[in-house]
Amino acid sequence: xxxxxxxxxxxxxxxxxxxxxxxxxxxxxxxxxxxxxxxxxxxxxxxxxxxxxxxxxxxxxxxxxxxxxxxxxxxxxxxxxxxxxxxxxxxxxxxxxxxxxxxxxxxxxxxxxxxxxxxxxxxxxxxxxxxxxxxxxxxxxxxxxxxxxxxxxxxxxxxxxxxxxxxxxxxxxxxxxxxxxxxxxxxxxxxxxxxxxxxxxxxxxxxxxxxxxxxxxxxxxxxxxxxxxxxxxxxxxxxxxxxxxxxxxxxxxxxxxxxxxxxxxxxxxxxxxxxxxxxxxxxxxxxxxxxxxxxxxxxxxxxxxxxxxxxxxxxxxxxxxxxxxxxxxxxxxxxxxxxxxxxxxxxxxxxxxxxxxxxxxxxxxxxxxxxxxxxxxxxxxxxxxxxxxxxxxxxxxxxxxxxxxxxxxxxxxxxxxxxxxxxxxxxxxxxxxxxxxxxxxxxxxxxxxxxxxxxxxxxxxxxxxxxxxxxxxxxxxxxxxxxxxxxxxxx
Numbered sequence: 346x347x348x349x350x351x352x353x354x355x356x357x358x359x360x361x362x363x364x365x366x367x368x369x370x371x372x373x374x375x376x377x378x379x380x381x382x383x384x385x386x387x388x389x390x391x392x393x394x395x396x397x398x399x400x401x402x403x404x405x406x407x408x409x410x411x412x413x414x415x416x417x418x419x420x421x422x423x424x425x426x427x428x429x430x431x432x433x434x435x436x437x438x439x440x441x442x443x444x445x446x447x448x449x450x451x452x453x454x455x456x457x458x459x460x461x462x463x464x465x466x467x468x469x470x471x472x473x474x475x476x477x478x479x480x481x482x483x484x485x486x487x488x489x490x491x492x493x494x495x496x497x498x499x500x501x502x503x504x505x506x507x508x509x510x511x512x513x514x515x516x517x518x519x520x521x522x523x524x525x526x527x528x529x530x531x532x533x534x535x536x537x538x539x540x541x542x543x544x545x546x547x548x549x550x551x552x553x554x555x556x557x558x559x560x561x562x563x564x565x566x567x568x569x570x571x572x573x574x575x576x577x578x579x580x581x582x583x584x585x586x587x588x589x590x591x592x593x594x595x596x597x598x599x600x601x602x603x604x605x606x607x608x609x610x611x612x613x614x615x616x617x618x619x620x621x622x623x624x625x626x627x628x629x630x631x632x633x634x635x636x637x638x639x640x641x642x643x644x645x646x647x648x649x650x651x652x653x654x655x656x657x658x659x660x661x662x663x664x665x666x667x668x669x670x671x672x673x674x675x676x677x678x679x680x681x682x683x684x685x686x687x688x689x690x691x692x693x694x695x696x697x698x699x700x701x702x703x704x705x706x707x708x709x710x711x712x713x714x715x716x717x718x719x720x721x722x723x724x725x726x727x728x729x730x731x732x733x734x735x736x737x738x739x740x741x742x743x744x745x746x747x748x749x750x751x752x753x754x755x756x757x758x759x760x761x762x763x764x765x766x767x768x769x770x771x772x773x774x775x776x777x778x779x780x781x782x783x784x785x786x787x788x789x790x791x792x793x794x795x796x797x798x799x800x801x802x803x804x805x806x807x808x809x810x811x812x813x814x815x816x817x818x819x820x821x822x823x824x825x826x827x828x829x830x831x832x833x834x835x836x
Contacts, residue, residue, distance in 0.1 A: 358619030369648020513605030777834025
């Protein structure tokens with residue numbers, strides 16, 4: 346093999362995956378079609394779950410100072426993330442180019458090779474390896490690897506070459522996005538609707554206005570490039586009466602309400618992640634959030650698959666776990682599109698939903714949906730511990746007289762077996778997986794605390810992506826759980 350895994354696409358998903366693969370000890374080459382990053386930023390932050398993922402890899406300090414907010418929305422109706430305790434809130438004011446720069450530097454520091462200006466042209470799955478052909482600055486070339494992952498966006502070349510179906514709904518409307526200097530516009534928050542469509546404006550610093558405009562009743566265009574600024578300005582003036590034609594556009598872009606999802610996230614040795622696997626209306630920054638989680642779910646599993654003795658079905662769990670998550674994102678973004686971008690006919694629905702969202706239980710349900718906090722992998726059953734299949738919470742713990750928490754213990758992307766019972770037998774058993782799983786005897790940080798969300802658990806097995814794979818007492822013993830997720834022990 347020329348490398349362990351080929352990643353196609355150097356956006357946030359591909360770069361996060363490259364870093365995760367390097368933490369798992371896998372050689373990785375990233376092929377990116379563009380010679381340089383665009384410097385554009387459709388996204389201006391990330392959600393609570395992405396904050397947690399970046400935190401568990403020690404990446405948050407690299408972003409410098411940024412603001413967090415408990416305020417969100419569902420279809421333009423306000424949501425309060427404060428109803429969920431003990432979590433990060435969403436980060437605001439972080440342009441996507443900075444996120445990509447942070448992830449690119451991190452992946453390269455870990456040893457990932459990023460080849461820019463390399464365009465994929467063909468894929469061949471040979472059964473025991475996959476071959477990728479490409480064109481680059483030096484001409485045509487090829488790479489052989491154990492696996493290949495398409496992180497190359499909604500128009501994914503990998504998905505097309507692999508022949509993976511992408512069913513869903515076609516676009517019914519088009520939205521324009523632009524960053525402008527010298528527009529002199531008053532703020533227009535997302536919850537403020539206008540007759541005939543949607544017009545939003547937010548100052549993002551340095552005299553720059555970020556506008557988004559959507560005019561109902563217009564057919565989506567088949568575009569091969571960004572929309573002309575004159576077209577954006579004309580739509581804005583029709584909806585608002587404001588003339589922005591004299592402003593200076595830094596860049597323009599367009600997107601639609603198309604909602605599609607790949608039928609398979611894995612076909613043989615080829616995988617899809619991020620927008621290559623699912624496209625939808627960009628509501629609440631969920632696209633980047635879901636793509637980052639795809640990468641973190643897949644990275645450690647690919648690393649394990651390249652190690653002898655790994656369970657043969659481990660890679661199948663990627664589709665099993667992440668496809669339902671993607672389907673739920675498509676569902677909620679389509680609902681938000683109807684609520685926010687519909688005409689006067691949806692006003693009664695908005696009124697009723699707004700009344701319901703005043704109840705904490707409804708607010709909590711919607712916050713969990715759009716943030717990814719509700720995710721629970723597998724069919725745990727009613728009698729299972731509440732943590733099984735969920736992300737391990739940020740509980741304050743003590744080990745060896747030192748304060749710690751599960752986030753800190755996940756820094757190097759190994760599994761973690763938390764022992765809250767002091768069971769010597771469990772310690773001896775865990776020694777067989779010490780190269781893949783850290784055994785950590787812990788106690789609550791405060792006497793009588795009961796370890797908070799870990800209360801009632803004698804031991805908790807946490808996967809490298811931060812999700813709980815096993816809790817004792819339970820119906821499965823520790824050895825079976827360790828073998829299921831981490832393969833055979835070293836004897």
